[in-house]
Amino acid sequence: MQQKMNRNKTLIIVAIIILLLIVGGLYFYMKGSKKGERQGIVVDTSKTEISSAESSEEYASLDSSDQVITEIDESIEYIE
Amino acid sequence: MKKIKGLIFLSIVLLIGSIFAAGSSAGEVSETERNATSNTSTKSPVKKTVSAEERMKLRDECDAKTSRVDRIKCRLQYMRDHKEEFVSKDTLPEVCRTIADKEKCRLLYQRSHDCYNQRGIEKNKCFKRVVGFARAKLKDENPAQRNQLSREYVVLLLYDLQERLEKAIENEKIDVETGSEAVNKITEIKEAILAGKTKDEIRPMFQELKNILSQLKEEMDAAENESQ
Numbered sequence: 001m002q003q004k005m006n007r008n009k010t011l012i013i014v015a016i017i018i019l020l021l022i023v024g025g026l027y028f029y030m031k032g033s034k035k036g037e038r039q040g041i042v043v044d045t046s047k048t049e050i051s052s053a054e055s056s057e058e059y060a061s062l063d064s065s066d067q068v069i070t071e072i073d074e075s076i077e078y079i080e
Numbered sequence: 081m082k083k084i085k086g087l088i089f090l091s092i093v094l095l096i097g098s099i100f101a102a103g104s105s106a107g108e109v110s111e112t113e114r115n116a117t118s119n120t121s122t123k124s125p126v127k128k129t130v131s132a133e134e135r136m137k138l139r140d141e142c143d144a145k146t147s148r149v150d151r152i153k154c155r156l157q158y159m160r161d162h163k164e165e166f167v168s169k170d171t172l173p174e175v176c177r178t179i180a181d182k183e184k185c186r187l188l189y190q191r192s193h194d195c196y197n198q199r200g201i202e203k204n205k206c207f208k209r210v211v212g213f214a215r216a217k218l219k220d221e222n223p224a225q226r227n228q229l230s231r232e233y234v235v236l237l238l239y240d241l242q243e244r245l246e247k248a249i250e251n252e253k254i255d256v257e258t259g260s261e262a263v264n265k266i267t268e269i270k271e272a273i274l275a276g277k278t279k280d281e282i283r284p285m286f287q288e289l290k291n292i293l294s295q296l297k298e299e300m301d302a303a304e305n306e307s308q
Contacts, residue, residue: 058216059208061200062237065244065300069290071204072237076286078218078230079279 135162143168148267153260159250175235175270185274192236196243207236231273238273242266245296248303254296262296265289 060071130138135158142154151174155166176185188210195206208216211232215221218230242263249259269285293300 059201059204062203062207062240063200065241065293065297065304068237068240068244069293069297072234072241072286075218075230075234075237076279076282078226079234079273079282080227 130162139166139168142166143170148174149260149264152263152267153256156246156249156256156260156263159246160252160256163250175267175274178271179274188232188235189239192239195236196240203240207233207240211236235270235273238266238270241293241300244300244304247306248296248300251303251306253299253303258292258296262289262292265292 060067062068062071138158139155142151142158145151145154158166172182172186173189176182176189179185192207192210195203195210198206211229212225213221213229213233218226218233221229245254245259245262245266248254249256265285265288269282269289272282272285
């Protein structure tokens, strides 16, 4: 009788562990897929960035001091 | 039986621990880690070790100098020696000291502060947004507003050049003497623009600046790229 009760307890513990593992596995699986979705959005955003850059191609880039000097040169013309 | 339970408990702890460890290390780098990495990868020249109080005293001494050239030279020397931005108690930028509408001048600098952390087209867009552009190009702006917009825009662009010079001085690419001559000229032009001087008065000053900068452009860009 005692042995049977012990076996039942062990079975319950094993069942709980399996349940925990399944729940844990599902949780991390879902988290992973959400991350994947987010990465997908990032890719989409970069595409949007490119299209918005295309529409604003009239803006001068200010990466080098030469480009800044050229932009100043052109802008001074509009000072009255 | 107790041994089995103990083993089961231990294995649960280990499993949960390993799952969390795997989840939290998905190739993400925290902000502090990124900063630490970038700090170690950037080679910076030797920095003077002076206490915060002494540094503040040095900054006050620079601000107290009577001539603008001396103040600029002193500040640049400070940046080169201590490898840090010159932040003085006086929140008024050098160029705003002589301007009638000091608060407006200070606000222009304050609003544009974040633009200097950006690059390329984004930096340009940011400057234009701060100044109040409605179009991408000055030629497309309302003629009634073009004069004021171009004045403020040129001031921000000149400050961008100044920032590049300061970086180059800090990184010891340009000496303080040459650098201060250029920064002083930039300040002079900004003063003239904000004081309402005409294009014909500003052009020759800008030409002088271009002559000073012609030898320094490469050093400025190299310092800018190093600091990114």
